[in-house]
Every structure is written in C-alpha cells, then in structure tokens.
Amino acid sequence: MNARWKAVTSIAALGAALAGLAGCGGSGGGGGTVRVDVGYQSKTINTVTAGTLLRDLGHLERRLAELGRRNGKTYKVRWYDFATGAPLTAQMIAGKIAIGSMGDYPLLINGSRSAGFDDARSRFVGVTGYNLRGSLNQVVVPRDSTARTLADLRGKAVSTSVGSAAHGMLVRGLRGQGLQPADIEILGQDPSVGVTNVESGKAAALAQFVPYPQQMIFNGKARLLYDGGAIAFPTFHGIVAREKWTRDHPEVLEAFLAATKDTTAHLHRDPLDSARRVARATGLQPEVVYLYNGAGGLVTFDMTIKPQLVDALRKDVPFLKEIGSIKELDVDAFTDDGPLRRAYGPGYDRDAASLTNPAAIKGRDEICDLDVTDPRTASEAWIGEEITPAANPTCLLRLVKKRGGEPRAVYAPSADTGTKLFADAASWVRDPRAEWPLLPFATPEAAAAYVGGHPGAQTLDYRAALAAA
Template identity: 55%
Template sequence: MSSLRLRVSALLLGAAVTVSLATACGADDDGKTVTVNIGYQSKTINTVTAGTLLRDRGTFEAELAELGKTTGVTYRVEWKDFAAGPPLTAQMLAGQVDIGSMGDAPILVNGSKTREHADVRSELIAVTGYNLRGSLNQIVVPLDSPAATLADLRGQVVSTSVGSAAHGMLATGLSAAGMTLDDVQVLGQDPAVGASALNGDQVAALAQFVPWPQKLVFDGTARLLHDGGAAGIATFHAVVANERFGVEHPEVVTAFLTAQRKTTDYLNQHPLAAAEQVAAATGLPVEVVYLYNGPNGLVHFDPTIKPQLVTALGELLPFLQSLGALSDLDLGEFVDDRYLRTVYGDEYEAAAASVDSPAPLTGTDDACGGAVDGVVTASEVWFTDSETTAVAKTPTCLLRRIGASAASVRAAYVPDHATGIRLFAESATWVSDPGAGPEDRLLPFAIRADAENYAAARPGTEVIDYQAALQAR
C-alpha cells in the first residue's frame, strides 16, 4: 500500500476502533431514559443547523421535552464536538454517536465503513447546507505568493484534508490545469493545522473547506487562488444517523430533524443574529460566518435531499475509491429521506426540487436608489456604528455608499463578477470600466487572474485595488 493510502486510512478513520454493543447508545438501564449522542463539528459552519446553532438554541432539547410528555420517557442529549468528519465516523463505528453531521466525502466513507457492521450501519437522512457550484472548497496562498494559477504550484507543498471534498477539488483543479496530484506535494493536515502551516510559510497553498480559506482571506494573510466552483461539482454537508437507533427510536430522529428544520428557518430568516450566535459559540469572526451564512451567502441552508446532491456523491465516489478510502457504497440504499418526509409532509417534494436561495438579499439601495430584491449583483455593507447591514444594487453602488459614510466598515460583501460567489469587497481585485453604465463601472473579482483576463479582453478597462475602486466610485 502506498504512503498516500496509508495517510488516507489514518486521516479518514482516525484511531482504530472496536465496535462494542456494550457501549452502544440508546435506552438506559431503567428503560425510562433515552440518551441521544450527537456528533457535530462546531467550527464547520456549514453544519451549524445540525450542530452549533442547534445546540446553542436548545431547539432539539425542547422537541424532546415535548415528546417526553407523550411517551413518558426522559431524553438526555450528549453533544460531542469533533474537528472533522473522520474522528466522528470512528466514534460512530464504536457505537458512541447516534446522529452526526459531516461533509460529503467523509459521509461516503462513513456509509461504506459502517456497512461492515450491522449494529452501526448509518444512513444519510438530511442535508445541512450546500453550494451547487462547489464554492465551499477553495485554495488560498499567502499574500506575497508569486502563484497566479494552479500551474504555479507545480512541485510545491499543498496542505489539505486527505480524502475530503477539498482534496477532490484540488485534484479536479489540477487536472483542468493539465496536472495531477503527483505534480504537487500533498500534505495531509487538519484544517486548523494547515491554516497555521500556511501562515508560517511551511506550505505553498491551502486547499480546504468552509470556513478556513475565507477566514485567512479576512485575516489579511492569504488570497484566493482557485475556487472549487470552477468545476461545477456540487458540495455539501449532511446528517447521518445510526440505522438501528432509528429503528428503535424513530420519534427521536424525527424530533432531531424537526429541530434542524426550525433552526434552518431561523438562520434563513435572521441571518445576522444567527451568525452572531455561531461566532460567539465558536470564536470564529462573525464577519466570516456571515460571508457563508448570510443572505446570498456561499451556503444554502436546506435540510432536503436534492437529486443534484446525490448525483454529486456519485461523482465523488470514484475519487475516494482511487485513494483506497472505501470499496463501494449503494447510494440508493444509503440515502433515506423517510424521516424528512414525515417532518415536511406534503411540502417535501416541492422543497426538495427547489434550489432557489432560501435567504436572498433584499432591501432598498439608498446610494443609487431602488430595490435590490432578486438582483444578482446585490451587495451588502456592515458599518461599525450599526447593528444592521445596508444593501446596494451593485458593487459600484456599494462603494458609493461606503464613500459617503463617515463610519468605518466592519465588512463589505460583493458578488464576484464572473461567478456571483460572495466575497469580501476589500480582498477583491477590481476592474474599472469607464465605458459601462454609471452603476456598473466597478467590477469585483475573487481571483486576480480572472480580473486581469477580463481587462485584457476589453480595451479601456483597468485592474485596480479596493482603495482605488473607492476613489473611482
């Protein structure tokens, strides 16, 4: 077995585990108390509706308390925090977690590995959040890196979570650039370790999932080199549950998904308040959380299992098999939406078919005038002297609003001109186009090379930085 496959095994499965029914979860000895063990990843903000925010709001416990009035059972919830999906899977294999949330690649490994043991077999029962383009996985480099494209990483050390969707994104991106994983030195590291390695100049690039790439961008220590959405392969996080636990306690699984749906609705209806709660609970900058979880954010929070996401799992499966991470997995058997159908009732089919943004950016543009409802160029600013954000129809209008305010900017968000992905205005590379309309003369790009290519094809345009864009508004 190659050294890469050995690293995959270690990173995806964690420490060796022994399946023991003696430590399995479920009813306590008195038969009147049921302990529910929930595995979550507090800092993976794509899972907050089944983890951090759900726990912080106490919604699941409230559902169980109501359930107990009917069943006469006392329900006790044990929350277990994990840095990533692999150690969570290890604990599911050991019978120590009943319900857990993780990313799409670890989910496939979870489903495959737990199938080897009937008592801990898992099933995918819900989604937490998704991005159909795949923009939840990105590659960043230090600000002073000479790299302009992925081709410039040839022979360099790239940190990633081996076997993750971010690893797959790296492989896909390199392939599009005429390279393979063998053309770089892949270093398997947990996200936080990799972020430290990038800041310490120990690696040339970091390929990771939410929120790590944009946290480094917000910190001012990195810039975006490659967006995973370039491949157009959806990525998401989801909820898996022990199948046996669901058979024994279907009412508990239904209560969990009911609580998750309520938490999702709360996040989509009160995105700024939800971001502040998640930031307080995790220590992550609220501005970064809001980039992903806010209106028009990089994450669409929706528990329903959409056909596009199941298709994406099928596309990811061969990559993980090539790494020796798993043998095979019958997705038709593994994916099960029966609990969600109970929660949603007749609304489920329509909800699962919709990929509209559950939290569109709306409001009135005070700088240029007019409504921003449904406008793909809608932008947003959060001033330090305000507890709410302000909106604008276009990035140019947003810059006018910022320039006209005496307050400093806490964070400003604009859509990439080429792809529409949400990014920090200050970290964007801007293009000035004097020939465009007065509300569209300043265009933000997430990746400098994209801005340069755009400007090179249009005489009269100029690549500028954020401060110059403010002056040119």
C-alpha cells in the same frame, strides 16, 4: 494512493478512534431514558443548523421534552464536537454517536465504512447547506506568494484534509490546468494544522472547506488563489444516522430533523443573529460566519435532498475509491429521505425542486435608489452594528465611500461565478462600457480573463476601486 500524499490524518484518525472505542456502549438508555448522542463540527459552519446553532437555540431538547411528555420517556441529549468527519465516523461505527453532520465526502466514507457493521450501518437522511458551484472549498496562499494559478504550485507542498471535498476540489482544479496530484506534495492535515503550516511557510497553500480559507483572508494572512466555484460542481454538508439505532428510536430522528428545520427557519428569519450566535459558540469572527451563513451567503441552507446533490455524490465515489478512502458504496441505497419527508411536512417536493436561496439579500439601495432584487449582484456593507444592502458592487462602493470610516466587513458577489467575497480582498475591474462599471472577481486570474475579453477594461485594487466609485 500516490506515495507523496503524506500524513493521511483522516484515515489514521479513523483507525485510532476505532481502536480506542471498541466495546463502547450504544446510544440507547436503560428503562425509560433514551440517551441521544449527537456528533457535530462546530467550526464547519455550514452544518450549524444540525450542530452549533441547533445546540445554541435548544430546539432539539424542546422537541424531545415535548415528545417525552407524550410517551412517558426521558431523552438525554449529549453533544460531541469534532474537528473533521473522520473521528465522528469512527465513533458512529463504535456505537458512540447516533446522529451526526459532516461534508459530502465524509458522508460517503461514513456510508462505506459502516456498511460492514450491522449495528453501525448508516444512512444519509438530510442536508444542512450546499453550494451548487462548489465555492465552499477554496485554495489560499500567503499574501506575498508569487503564485497566481494552481499551476504555480507545481513541486510545492499543499495542505488539505485527504478524503475531503476540499481535496477533491484541489485534484479537479489541478487536472483542469493540466497537472496531476503527483505534480505537487499533498500534506494530509487537519484544517487548523494546515493554517499554521501556511502561516509558518511549511506549506505553500491551503486547500480547505469552510470557514478556514476566508478566515485567513479576513485576518489578512492569505489571499484567494482558486475558488471551487470555478469547477461548477456541487458541494454540501448533510446529516447521517445509524440505521439500527434510528429504527429503534424513529421518534428521535424525526424530532432531530424537525428541530433542524426549526433552526433553519430561524437562520432564514434572522441571519445576523444566527451568525452572532455561531460566532459566540465557536470563537470565529462574526464577519466570517456571516460571509457563509448570512443573507445571500456562500451556503444555501436547505434540508431537502436534491437530485443534483445525490448525483454529485455518485460522481464523487470514483475519486474516493481512487485514493483508497472507500471500497464501494451504493449511493441510492445509502440515501433515505423518508424520515425527512415525515418531519418536514407539506411542501417537501416543492422545496426539493427549488434552488433559490431562502435567505436572499433584500431591501432598498439608499445610494443608487434601487430595490435589491438580483442575487447575482446583491451586496452588503456591515458598518457599525447595521448591515446595509446594495443593489450591486458599484453601488456598494459608493455606499462605503459616502459613510466613511472602516466598515466591519464589505460583501460582494464575484462577477463571473457569484461567489460571495470580502470585497476588500477581491480583484476589481473597471469596465467603462458596463452598466455598473466596477466589478469584483474572486481571483486575479479571473479578473485578468475578464479584462482580456473586454477592451478598455482595467484591473485595480480595492482602494483604487473605492476611489473610482
């Protein structure tokens, strides 16, 4: 690992937690009681269907109560909330947690670290949510920063969670622009610490996973410098379970996965209610939660283990070995979709083959008089207590202009990658030759690239785009 990578908190936290938890009991219970200890990350909101929302809706407890009526056992669920995947992994290895949810890189670290412990060896058993392009990881800078590309961060401090997918995205992005990790100072920090350091000027940028980058943008504290979607490399979060514990209690893992499916179905039926529930439970703004978890959101919630995601895990292993986070891992042996297939029921193979977001933006565009059908352009405005669809970003701006006042949030997909954005924080382009002339982009760099290839197009900010609508 490069000497300038400082404060590797993910690894330090793992060691500290292991030391503190050595000798703790397992998640089994004596007699007719089975204790089910579940680890989750409440603020990592693309795990909500196996964490925050699952807990709020109570589907797991109901499933286990029904199971207990059949087999005479009592199941007691205990929930443990973590800031990152590292301490969750530590408690799984220590025998404290039976089932947990975390990001793709932490999943690999979990599988590698637990492989040496017969009682703690884990398996990757399901997905919570994914983004095939990688837009769940982003780099933000203060609004007044002069940086326009990742190359402008040369020699500066960047906060990230070392060993996370956000860290991997940062390194891939740097190398794509001709830089190496040694060209910047990487600060290994928990997300909340990184946010504080960027706001106080101790770090020039934050490279993180959901929801921290867009939360800073929504609060007016930052702007997007780099979208992980530019890499077009999948990122996701998933479910990991201790193999021995779930072999002893297979009915619990099946109930957990079935309850996660129940929760996913609720999110698809009512994404706004789901976002509000998660916001109440976490203290995050519902507008930020909805950007990720809402209709057509940055996260596609789908439990099935898709070949594209397993392939991404294989390609992630070399980076984690390079930085010393893992020694080795057989991804295929680590992956086990058997329990999920049993819990999921008919349709698993069909859904595993599909890459369509089940929670699409639908409806009728009242301004442009069009059906909202194309996920590449579908947009939404949250005005008052109502979310209204628009067929494309141009129609969205016309809607906002007609309604007047300040909407709670305005959402539109980036014209190049499809990354869902807060439209008022996007970089806009007016292209008079386009069918719909107003186009949002995730970053100024992306907008400038479009203008360079389209004569007559010009960049403009949100207010000017709204006026042009």
